[in-house]
Amino acid sequence: MVVDANVERVVARLFAIEEPLPGARPAIRAGADTITPETRAGDFAQAMMDLGATICTARDPRCLLCPLAAACRARAGGDPARLPVKAAKKAKPTRQGRAFWIEQRIGGEDHVWLVRRAGKGMLGGMRALPDDGWAARGDGDGVPVCEGPWEAAGRVRHVFSHFALELSVSLHVGAAPQPPGEGEWWPLETLDAAGLPTLYAKAAQLALARTGEEA
Numbered sequence: 001m002v003v004d005a006n007v008e009r010v011v012a013r014l015f016a017i018e019e020p021l022p023g024a025r026p027a028i029r030a031g032a033d034t035i036t037p038e039t040r041a042g043d044f045a046q047a048m049m050d051l052g053a054t055i056c057t058a059r060d061p062r063c064l065l066c067p068l069a070a071a072c073r074a075r076a077g078g079d080p081a082r083l084p085v086k087a088a089k090k091a092k093p094t095r096q097g098r099a100f101w102i103e104q105r106i107g108g109e110d111h112v113w114l115v116r117r118a119g120k121g122m123l124g125g126m127r128a129l130p131d132d133g134w135a136a137r138g139d140g141d142g143v144p145v146c147e148g149p150w151e152a153a154g155r156v157r158h159v160f161s162h163f164a165l166e167l168s169v170s171l172h173v174g175a176a177p178q179p180p181g182e183g184e185w186w187p188l189e190t191l192d193a194a195g196l197p198t199l200y201a202k203a204a205q206l207a208l209a210r211t212g213e214e215a
Contacts, residue, residue, distance in 0.1 A: 001036045001045040003029055006052025011035075012084035013056060016073035020085040028084070056080075094164045097134025099200065100145050101153065101169060101207035104176040104185055111185035112204075113145075113176070114194060122160070127186075128200045130179065134165060146180065149173045153210040156202040169203045171210060 001007070008028050011017070015031045017024050037044055055062045063075050074080035102113040112129075119125045130145040153169040186194050188208075196204060 001032050001041060001048070003032055004049060004052075006050075006056075007032060007045070007048045008052075009058065009084055010048055010052045010056045010068070013061070013074035013080045014068055014072050016077060016083065018083070018085060020087040022087065024084060092159065092162065092164050094166060095134060097165055097167045098132040099129040099167050099169050099203045100131065100150075100172065101129060101203070101211075102146065102172045102176045102179055103188075103211065106185055110188045112188055112191065112207075113179050113183050114186045114196075115181070115183040123197045123199070126197050127194045128196065129169075129203055130181075130183065131167070134167070146172070146177050151210075153207050156199070156206055158199040158202065165199065167199060167203055169206050171207055 003011070003025075008021070008025070011028045011031045012024065014035075015027075017027050017031065019027060032048075051066070051068070055066050056068075059081060061080050063069050063072070063080060066072065066075075069075055072080065074083050100113075104111050104113070114127045115130045117123050117126050117128050149172075150170040151173050153171050155166055155168040157164060157166050159165075191204060
């Protein structure tokens, strides 16, 4: 018999299979095989799918209408909606990083130094604050982009698909030198137009709050 998610749910409840998915699937398959008739197996499979889709639903199963209610061990246990048990999601690892806010007054307007991230990898090709290379290192101890003194502005947290990142933000104190490497001085007045990804937009907001500027 074809065992889709609806059939999985019906069989897991019918036999009260407690093992979490996906490990429970062999037991669910074995249970399904024991109740599948030798004739008209296809019709039976379709009926089980329909039963799971309309009556033995993931939430609020309609047990009073179910033709299998009398034999259902999960219903006898009093909490059929608990089954099948889903495996707990793995906690995402947390990386540490550091971003640098370097501000300069040019032509009577305040500017911040922005860089363009590499075309490949995380946030590829986007403008960003210079950082310690957290994508490669992940320890938050990278060398600053230029000499200090630096002042800690706090940290921001952002969750990516496979990990979370805690990014500490350091402000350059005093006259800002020309940072090494490629980049550009971006007017703070039009920072929104820089298209910073969410991670660096959060870092910029933190830096601006610390320096008393408005985004």
